Amino acid sequence: MPDTAVIENEDALAADFDEAGEEEERPQTFAELGVPGPLVRVLAADGKKTAFPIQADTLPDSLAGRDILGRGRTGSGKTLAFSIPLVARLGEVDADEYENMSQVPP
Numbered sequence: 001m002p003d004t005a006v007i008e009n010e011d012a013l014a015a016d017f018d019e020a021g022e023e024e025e026r027p028q029t030f031a032e033l034g035v036p037g038p039l040v041r042v043l044a045a046d047g048k049k050t051a052f053p054i055q056a057d058t059l060p061d062s063l064a065g066r067d068i069l070g071r072g073r074t075g076s077g078k079t080l081a082f083s084i085p086l087v088a089r090l091g092e093v094d095a096d097e098y099e100n101m102s103q104v105p106p
Contacts, residue, residue: 028053033059043084052077055084063078066094 027050031040054072062085
């Protein structure tokens with residue numbers, strides 16, 4: 001059975017400071033999280049340069065092929081956290097491989 005990462009992120013947007021009043025780490029870029037270059041460029045062209053907390057928490061595991069379970073509020077970035085690895089994996093399939101998958105064996 002594949003590894004599974006469970007992520008809970010109740011806060012839709014991370015605060016600038018943690019509970020102790022100390023400044024939190026800066027947001028990570030999609031490239032730093034391992035998102036393939038072509039997707040990083042498309043995201044940046046759409047104004048998305050840094051990941052929301054749930055994306056930063058899940059992308060390294062999901063891009064590595066692990067199952068994840070995430071929970072967060074509306075607007076927390078769950079949809080991109082799910083779809084970026086999906087599109088990345090689809091981008092790995094080349095045209096010849098796709099052609100072979102679509103043929104029905106005799």
